[in-house]
Each structure stands twice: as structure tokens, then as C-alpha cells.
Amino acid sequence: MTDTPIDHFTAFEGARLLADGSLADVALAVRRALDARPEAGILVFEDARGTVRDLDLRGDETALRERYAPPARSRGRPALGVVAREVTLLPRQWDWLATQPGGVSAALRRLVDQARATHRDADTLRARREAAYRVMSAAGGDLPGFEEAARALFAGDDAAFRDRLKGWPADLRRYVERLAGGTP
Structure with a gap:
């Protein structure tokens, strides 16, 4: 089971996959979609946790790329991510x-x-299930079979989980399955 990259994001317009990739690339795609369809309902997810990410879409494309570019690495302990708590x-x-x-x-x-x-394997599996559930709740909470799929997800019944998602829109189903650790 591979870990989901922490710097990968996915945007949906309704249940249709709009874009995936770096936050800068996804932000640009969202901006273009909203420019073309201001009423579009778009959700952006941080793949590693399945959380919804709000975007600041002000400015031109250069400003968006700068705003959402990965942080520059510095020398010393801060580059290691050392945090005092x-x-x-x-x-x-x-x-x-x-x-x-x-x-x-x-x-x-x-x-x-x-x-x-x-505890790596158990932690990874738990994190994947929680990420998939967050996306399911945000983007598919009103879809048929949601509750049954959620129960199957946390019970570890992969066959029942995939079966409950069969009626879901294809892009959303594939994404949820990928986050849960199913299909790539």
C-alpha cells in the first residue's frame, strides 16, 4: 500500500473530476472553470487527508502560481521540520x-x-479510510448507498465498499476508492 503524496490535490466540479496535481495547478484549473462558469460548485480536496481546501483565487495566473508554489527549503533545523511543542x-x-x-x-x-x-500499516490504512470518508461525506453524502459504503469502509469489507459505490458517478467513485486504498 503506497502513501498518498501530501502535496497532491484534486478538484471536482460536482461529481466530475476537474483537475488533480499540485496546488498551483489545481488552483489555476479552478480559476479557469469559475471564470467560464461562475455558478460552478467546485470542491478541492487535499488527497493525503481528504480535507476540503479553500483557495484564494484573487489575482492573475502568476499571482496564483506564486501563492500556491511549494515553500522554498531553507538550511538548518527548520528544513527538517523541527517544531517545538x-x-x-x-x-x-x-x-x-x-x-x-x-x-x-x-x-x-x-x-x-x-x-x-x-504501526505503519495500521496507521496508513486508518488514515486512508478517514480521508476517503471525509471526501465521501463532502462530495457524496447525499448519494445512494453512502451510509452502507461508509460502514463497509470502516469494517474493512472492500468488496461491499466497492459494491455500495457502484451507482456513484465514475470520477468520484474512482477517487474515493483510490483514497481508501483500492483501485489506483
Whole structure:
């Protein structure tokens, strides 16, 4: 099972696939569609989480490309994505962490990485199901078989899930199945 790229987006006009790709490419396609059909109902999804993404479509195409270009990489720890946050632990846990090689932060990073490796498949499957469900709810919540498909999705019954989606518009069905880990 492959992970969904975190920088991939998909836009639907109703249940019809409008565009997919980078956020800049999708934003341009949405802008062009709305210029041609201002009343169009368009939803943009972040594929990795299945969340709806609001777009600021002001300005010309150059402004859109600049606004939604991937962030530039910088040198040092910020490039690694290091984020300082508060962690609350019991004194005995702090004592144990203080004895670990590399200090508290290094020990916590190792523990998180070990847990991620141990639970990778289950975490990926859960994230895929949740992303598919978010899209189903936003774009297909009123379609026939929605509730049954959702139940089958979370029960892990792939055959029943695909069967419940058979009556859905083809583009939306394929997208939901792909997010859930089914068809590519």
C-alpha cells in the first residue's frame, strides 16, 4: 500500500473530476472553470487527508502560481521540520528520558519513530479510510448507498465498499476508492 503524496490535490466540479496535481495547478484549473462558469460548485480536496481546501483565487495566473508554489527549503533545523511543542510527562518518565543517549528530544524522536514503524500499516490504512470518508461525506453524502459504503469502509469489507459505490458517478467513485486504498 503506497502513501498518498501530501502535496497532491484534486478538484471536482460536482461529481466530475476537474483537475488533480499540485496546488498551483489545481488552483489555476479552478480559476479557469469559475471564470467560464461562475455558478460552478467546485470542491478541492487535499488527497493525503481528504480535507476540503479553500483557495484564494484573487489575482492573475502568476499571482496564483506564486501563492500556491511549494515553500522554498531553507538550511538548518527548520528544513527538517523541527517544531517545538509542550510535552507533559510524569516525573519518572522525565527521569528515564534524561538518562537516554542524546538527551530527551533525541529519545522522544527515537520512540516516536519506533512506534511509527511498528504501526505503519495500521496507521496508513486508518488514515486512508478517514480521508476517503471525509471526501465521501463532502462530495457524496447525499448519494445512494453512502451510509452502507461508509460502514463497509470502516469494517474493512472492500468488496461491499466497492459494491455500495457502484451507482456513484465514475470520477468520484474512482477517487474515493483510490483514497481508501483500492483501485489506483
